[in-house]
Amino acid sequence: KQEVTQIPAALSVPEGENLVLNCSFTDSAIYNLQWFRQDPGKGLTSLLLIQSSQREQTSGRLNASLDKSSGRSTLYIAASQPGDSATYLCAVDTGRRALTFGSGTRLQVQP
């Protein structure tokens, strides 16, 4: 059974810092890994999707990496801003069933 773990559970940083969110998964046989953002009381917004054959994806200040063999992914946020405050969720797709999510990292960027 696929299990996804995210560390840390919560993070508070001053504005302008670069930060890294971690995600690990137990079954390396994945089709893709997706990072989502969730604002309080809202649904999920897809940030980055990394196919199993890819090593990383970039979008603006966000960079996500994937190491299938070690079961790890990281989300790097450069020059953090107060508007980045949200919960970030990692989810893996094994192609057989629906996405399996981690519990998320709650990020607070202090102005």
Add this chain to the structure above:
Amino acid sequence: EAGVAQSPRYKIIEKRQSVAFWCNPISGHATLYWYQQILGQGPKLLIQFQNNGVVDDSQLPKDRFSAERLKGVDSTLKIQPAKLEDSAVYLCASSLGSGNSGYTFGSGTRLTVV
């Protein structure tokens, strides 16, 4: 393209009452999912449809939860009778199919059972 539509946005009911949620996926998306997200946790799959057939309902509490997807498009999720522990956000998502497909989520329905 239009996103995944869900209604209602919020619902407050008393325990033992019934409630229903509605989802309209992105046009052409064959796969539809219902997730339950309890506060502080990641979403957990309740049921997955492929067109109008059920692919996975192994985590659906079938004694009180039911779901259907009529004509392979819209879907409803029902809880009867509700319990306090059902308080959560219910998220609907759709995709073209399993594997290598991006998922699109609706805004969710926040259910409070008192």
